[in-house]
Amino acid sequence: MADDIRYRLLVEAVADYAIYMISPQGVVTSWNSGARRLKGYAADEILGQNFATFYTDEDRAGGLPQRVLAAATNEGRFEGEGWRVRKDGSRFWAHVIVDRILDEDGVFIGFAKITRDLTERRRSEEALKRSEERFRLLVQGVTDYAIYMLDPDGRVTNWNFGAERIKGYLPQEIIGEHFSRFYTEEDRAAGLPQIGLETALRDGRFEKEGWRVRKDGKRFWANVVIDPIRNEQGELLGFAKITRDITERRETQKALEQAREAFFQAQKMEAIGQLTGGVAHDFNNLLMAILGSLDLLRKRLPQEPRTDRLLDNAMHAAQRGASLTQRMLAFARRQELKTEPVDAARLVESMNDLLGRSLGGAITVETRFPSGLRPVTADPAQLELALLNLAVNARDAMPNGGEIVISGVERVVTVQGPRLAPGRYLCISVSDTGEGMDEETLARAIEPFFTTKGVGKGTGLGLSMAQGTAEQLGGELVLTSAKGVGTTVELWLPEAIEKAPAPAPAPAASPPPVPSPVGGLTILLVDDDALVLVSTAEMLEDLGHQVLIASSSEAALALLSTDRQVDLVITDHAMPEMTGLELAEIVKATRPTLPIILASGFAELPKIVKADVYKLAKPFSQDALNRAIADAFAQRAF
Ligand SMILES: Nc1ncnc2c1ncn2[C@@H]1O[C@H](COP(=O)(O)OP(=O)(O)OP(=O)(O)O)[C@@H](O)[C@H]1O
Numbered sequence: 001m002a003d004d005i006r007y008r009l010l011v012e013a014v015a016d017y018a019i020y021m022i023s024p025q026g027v028v029t030s031w032n033s034g035a036r037r038l039k040g041y042a043a044d045e046i047l048g049q050n051f052a053t054f055y056t057d058e059d060r061a062g063g064l065p066q067r068v069l070a071a072a073t074n075e076g077r078f079e080g081e082g083w084r085v086r087k088d089g090s091r092f093w094a095h096v097i098v099d100r101i102l103d104e105d106g107v108f109i110g111f112a113k114i115t116r117d118l119t120e121r122r123r124s125e126e127a128l129k130r131s132e133e134r135f136r137l138l139v140q141g142v143t144d145y146a147i148y149m150l151d152p153d154g155r156v157t158n159w160n161f162g163a164e165r166i167k168g169y170l171p172q173e174i175i176g177e178h179f180s181r182f183y184t185e186e187d188r189a190a191g192l193p194q195i196g197l198e199t200a201l202r203d204g205r206f207e208k209e210g211w212r213v214r215k216d217g218k219r220f221w222a223n224v225v226i227d228p229i230r231n232e233q234g235e236l237l238g239f240a241k242i243t244r245d246i247t248e249r250r251e252t253q254k255a256l257e258q259a260r261e262a263f264f265q266a267q268k269m270e271a272i273g274q275l276t277g278g279v280a281h282d283f284n285n286l287l288m289a290i291l292g293s294l295d296l297l298r299k300r301l302p303q304e305p306r307t308d309r310l311l312d313n314a315m316h317a318a319q320r321g322a323s324l325t326q327r328m329l330a331f332a333r334r335q336e337l338k339t340e341p342v343d344a345a346r347l348v349e350s351m352n353d354l355l356g357r358s359l360g361g362a363i364t365v366e367t368r369f370p371s372g373l374r375p376v377t378a379d380p381a382q383l384e385l386a387l388l389n390l391a392v393n394a395r396d397a398m399p400n401g402g403e404i405v406i407s408g409v410e411r412v413v414t415v416q417g418p419r420l421a422p423g424r425y426l427c428i429s430v431s432d433t434g435e436g437m438d439e440e441t442l443a444r445a446i447e448p449f450f451t452t453k454g455v456g457k458g459t460g461l462g463l464s465m466a467q468g469t470a471e472q473l474g475g476e477l478v479l480t481s482a483k484g485v486g487t488t489v490e491l492w493l494p495e496a497i498e499k500a501p502a503p504a505p506a507p508a509a510s511p512p513p514v515p516s517p518v519g520g521l522t523i524l525l526v527d528d529d530a531l532v533l534v535s536t537a538e539m540l541e542d543l544g545h546q547v548l549i550a551s552s553s554e555a556a557l558a559l560l561s562t563d564r565q566v567d568l569v570i571t572d573h574a575m576p577e578m579t580g581l582e583l584a585e586i587v588k589a590t591r592p593t594l595p596i597i598l599a600s601g602f603a604e605l606p607k608i609v610k611a612d613v614y615k616l617a618k619p620f621s622q623d624a625l626n627r628a629i630a631d632a633f634a635q636r637a638f
């Protein structure tokens with residue numbers, strides 16, 4: 001078989017390619033089975049027709065067929081893609097090669113045309129392109145996540161809207177830059193960016209939370225995922241990076257934890273406070289009985305140095321106990337505060353001697369108060385005690401001596417805080433340059449009974465008491481300390497509300513008149529505590545009065561309903577069934593002129609006491625009792 005026949009048969013048989021020839025003018029001169037299948041024409045239908053038939057109307061009008069032939073004529077070959085039309089009018093996307101054909105003598109005899117139907121491939125390519133485009137738009141449009149890619153070296157290659165929003169860079173500012181610039185300086189120095197990429201390469205993924213830096217230098221807490229991207233051959237193309245800003249979530253979580261912690265702490269303090277307050281209350285009564293009895297014993301026993309010393313000792317111990325219960329009550333915020341406008345600078349100045357004596361020679365105290373400070377609302381005695389406690393703590397922190405600075409500055413609180421209401425405050429601070437506290441001590445220092453001073457040395461109530469006092473006054477205590485540097489304790493106290501005219505020295509402010517001795521009264525004494533009842537009765541009798549005793553308000557009322565003569569009622573406040581105040585109100589209703597003294601160890605009395613009763617703080621000495629009786633009598637209503 002001749003070669004050219006074999007070729008013909010071969011070409012004839014190819015079904016996937018339209019292979020045919022056209023004359024130099026473009027007339028179809030041969031037609032294979034692929035051409036038939038592709039274009040739909042039988043050989044006899046198309047032979048002799050111009051190949052421009054296969055072009056779309058637009059391409060024909062635009063002269064494309066001629067240009068194709070011209071290109072093949074000039075270049076020897078044309079290759080291109082484009083729409084072609086089948087016999088039935090449908091279109092297909094064709095890949096076309098046109099070759100110029102010369103015969104053996106080099107004479108130009110026409111063109112060979114090979115056409116392939118690429119419609120399917122083009123369709124899937126287009127679908128892919130469309131889906132890629134959609135995907136790009138999707139990624140691009142995501143605003144809550146920074147999604148971008150890195151090349152294998154870690155340089156940014158694209159940048160979505162979320163990245164722009166979270167990190168602050170525009171695409172043109174950041175594409176091409178190394179991603180390590182998003183890290184903090186410390187993390188960069190520690191090589192974290194590289195570790196992230198290496199981990200992603202090794203494990204196939206890297207995920208971590210950490211601080212990242214925005215363009216403006218601000219930090220945010222980020223959740224970061226890095227995935228390596230490889231092509232089908234497994235070659236590394238780069239990394240996909242997804243970053244989320246979870247600063248807010250982290251902060252809410254932290255705030256929640258802190259709130260929970262604070263709540264537990266508050267609960268614990270509340271419980272300790274109740275317990276302490278309860279114990280201190282009972283102790284107060286016991287100490288009263290002890291002090292009162294000792295007082296009387298001293299009067300009745302014959303003077304003798306040996307017993308005197310013992311008595312002194314016992315009195316001393318009981319007084320120490322009483323001051324301890326005072327501190328406990330202060331911590332439990334149950335002390336009786338006698339508040340008044342206090343000039344803090346003057347108060348501190350007046351403590352000079354006391355501080356000098358309590359702190360010893362190695363400590364100097366410097367005070368810094370600007371002139372013209374407004375007065376604060378405080379109980380001067382309690383404030384003094386609080387400051388003394390703070391100064392003693394400062395001294396203890398400076399065993400080799402040093403300087404304590406006590407200063408005052410006015411501060412204005414504008415928003416409601418956890419403790420402080422908006423308003424004007426005086427911040428009195430006591431600073432030392434002593435050993436300071438480590439974090440653990442600092443966290444617990446204010447806790448009642450927490451001390452580092454060893455058994456028998458510290459009670460651990462100094463700071464608790466100062467805090468209790470500050471809080472009871474509507475202020476707060478702020479403790480700052482650094483190990484080896486020193487400690488500063490601030491007492492924030494509300495400034496006294498100014499009254500319109502400067503008060504002229506009120507009668508109450510003048511020195512109290514020496515009470516005229518009042519003797520021979522019949523006094524109704526009410527207390528549910530038998531010990532207190534007995535010792536107080538003893539004191540009263542010792543002062544020359546006659547005493548009727550009642551162990552409850554009901555018993556007192558029963559006594560008062562008889563026609564027994566009573567000149568004065570002294571009643572405890574905290575009693576079951578009916579309080580002393582309730583008793584006083586009932587008594588006042590029927591006997592408005594009968595003076596009443598209300599004895600109480602607590603600040604539990606309502607602020608506004610309706611019946612005009614005279615208050616006496618427990619524990620009281622015989623002197624205090626005597627003075628109270630005199631005062632109550634001097635002020636009694638007629
Ligand atoms: N200025 C200070 N410098 C260093 N540590 C201090 C200072 N103030 C208080 N602390 C620490 O806080 C603890 C508690 O103080 P706080 O005043 O409540 O009790 P205390 O001084 O130990 O005993 P107390 O005051 O009842 O005698 C102290 O034991 C000490 O460890």
Ligand SMILES: [Mg+2]
Pocket residue numbers: 389392393458461462463
């Ligand atoms: Mg102390």
